[in-house]
Amino acid sequence: MKYFTKFDSKAVADLLIEKALFYKTNSRVDLNKGSGKRIGCIFLNPSLRTRASTQIAALNLGMEPIVMNMDKEGWALEMKEGAVMNKGTVEHIKDAAAVLGSYFDILAIRAFPSLTNKQEDIEDFIFNQFVKYSGVPVISLESAIRHPLQSLADMITIQEQWKGTKKPKVVLTWAPHIKAIPHAVANSFTEWALGCGHELTITHPQDYHLDPQFTKGAKIELDQHKALEDADFVYVKNWSGFNDYGKIVTTDSAWMLTEKHLKHAKNAKVMHCLPVRRNLELSDEILDGKRSIIQQQAENRIYAAQAVISQILG
């Protein structure tokens, strides 16, 4: 494996899940595997979980992680090919990425979307510039359109939690938010849940359809109460408009999950990638109750990253 940027296949997902679960009970077993190697974790945007869990994962494999907050500590990057750099940008991505590639054995990049330039975001332009010019293996720490380490942790969590014999019913539900939020977590969760063979229903208000390249194969049910009936796992996430790109179309609080919403899903477990805005996206009642498996998801971020880095190390 050279790149970890999206869902590859069920076989690869199963391998990574198995590996992650092994590391969860044997976290330091491969302490020599990455000895003498460095991973550069490059953040163009804020993070808590991804930043800490990726460093811990690398340390568990004996690697040296170095974190750079490029948005605050690096030079302002120019992304456009052939740009005349006579404005605010100081360094071209092709120079910066090549330098970073020469310093590190693996690069891990977080680059959020603009939510203003739809075409550039869909092409994952900034993230792919790092892939193009760094010349080393690259791990996505969340790009404009995907968050695969989060999704792998989510699949690990579902596998740990699910004790049934049939396939679980998994529901991705939109939640209200006051800010325009990227589509990456919702896209990626959809991609991985479908790829791993889960029965997936997506529910959201009118005008919040996700990019169809991700939702093909999922059931779309715009009636949230209907969608939630008999759910085994409910993944809560806000995203902004895709057709009306990056726009907040509604903040209707009726979409915020409470116990009342789950009266016909008595065993449903509730998931969220975090950070979560309490009592806006999700109620205290759910987050602090027995259904919530958010902390397990967050813990599994370490082992998801460890499995991926280990696989890249070979």
Ligand code: CP
């Ligand atoms: N879920 C997640 O990626 O969290 P951070 O943004 O804090 O890394």
